[in-house]
Amino acid sequence: MEWISCIHKTIKYIEENLLEENCAEKALREIYMSPMLFNKGFQILTGYSPSTYVRNRRLYLAGKEIKETDRKILDIALDYGFETAESFTKAFTRFHGSNPTQVRQGADLHVFLPLKINLSVYGGDQLKCTVRHMEQIKIAGYVREFASEDAREKIPGFWDEVLAKDNSAGEYALCIDDMGKEKFHYLIGKKIDDEKIPEGMEIYVLPEQDWAVFECHGENPEAIQSLDEKIWKEWLPGNSEYELDGNINVEWYGKDQDSAIWLPVKSI
Template sequence: MDWVRTINDAIEYMEQNLTNEVTLADIAKSVNLSAFHFQRAFTLLTGMTPAEYLRKRRLSQAGSELAKGSEKVIDIALKYGYDSPESFTKAFTRFQGVSPAQAKKGEPIQFMSRYTVRITIEGGSIMEYKIEKWESMDLLVHAKDFNAETSEKEIPAFWNEYFANKEYSKVPSYLGVCAQNKTNGNVFKYGIGCKASDVKGVPEGFEIIHVPEYDWAIFKCVGPSPDAIQAMWERIYKEWLPVAEYELIPDVDLENYLPGDPASQDYVSEICIPVKKKN
């Protein structure tokens, strides 16, 4: 998959639908990705979520049209998907720093232009990774379904809840497991746990996720957790995927938290993603 072209195609779809109601699932479907996969790729490559991009572009366009002075606020509000002038005014003022009425009178406004994603060559830092073939395996996890649009805040809370409830006393908690293809739409499954072979039986509140045999790209992350993991995810999408001879398989990916002090500058963790060679 050409990630740069895919994200640019998604941006084109969003630009064509600034005045229409579109969901994350709609945008992802337009480029043949799962909602989860698209949300993560878009956010890592652009620095904002698809929802943020749409909101800022709509409010930018709305500002430009209001600045011309001929359109009514209520007409612009409805055009860009707001139910009332009040909700539009609140969002517009938060983004622009001035009210719609002030924009109509000529107050300066902000404008965020359309994004275009490109590959850039930077630095010379090395990404340490390896490709390994793993046999099929079962993972034992305490899992929950998450919405792709809200998971960024909800998953850290899920980890806090896991430790607060002392679930770690039942099962080692060295894996963060994201099962992208187990559910449809905007929802995916995320679990905390270990290999099923590490524990006898399935404790209450846990379940088995089966993972087929795959080739895996394993990326070494060095530094405090979760910052090092998050930084490596960004590098994978920005630096590795656009030029690698491999592409992602949209199934289960893993974050492997190795023994050690997670707050240490030399703490080592891993990101493991199933891959296949590009055709």
């Protein structure tokens, strides 16, 4: 499915099923795309993970009910997915800057309306992108679990740990969608040709398929993160030939500050 259509469909589903348990997770089932890749693109494009978007919408609407009705605050909290008054009050106060009682007494709400995605697509043709069919590649690396919401801040620390113990391991980095619930495995490693697994490493085999390869040059992680944003904000919205087709995102690091991002794709 075309990328912007996926975004619109997900937001529409969330808004229509906002009080349903796990509605963000269920929305992703409607678009037939890797949840990890979608979550990543959604967060780059909107500034929120799908689950954060759901939580913020619920807290805003709960605040409206508290301000506009005389329903019991606990009943409202339960309706909006909170199991206890304490957990609701803590999340509510953090979001609105006032607790539920203060809002009922007249304190202002933090307004959080449904997202409207209107893109001005530009610059996509300036990205260095080629679509290549590649044979399978065997990668050996060190693996750690990350949450989509804060992965960008935490992954550089994992790089420091890996390179401190094995400075030959930084040729590839793989984001692998095999966990669900906005979590994924991140592997830092190198290409290997034999069956022997280096001590402390795990093996992952990149499948034979078509890959959209985006090249960049510059100091990392800044260069690769900037390229990542351009792909999701410019290339995918403006692309009418290919769609994402897989559950993995590959980063490749070469010499002299050359690097690249590979995304699994197929023709539309």
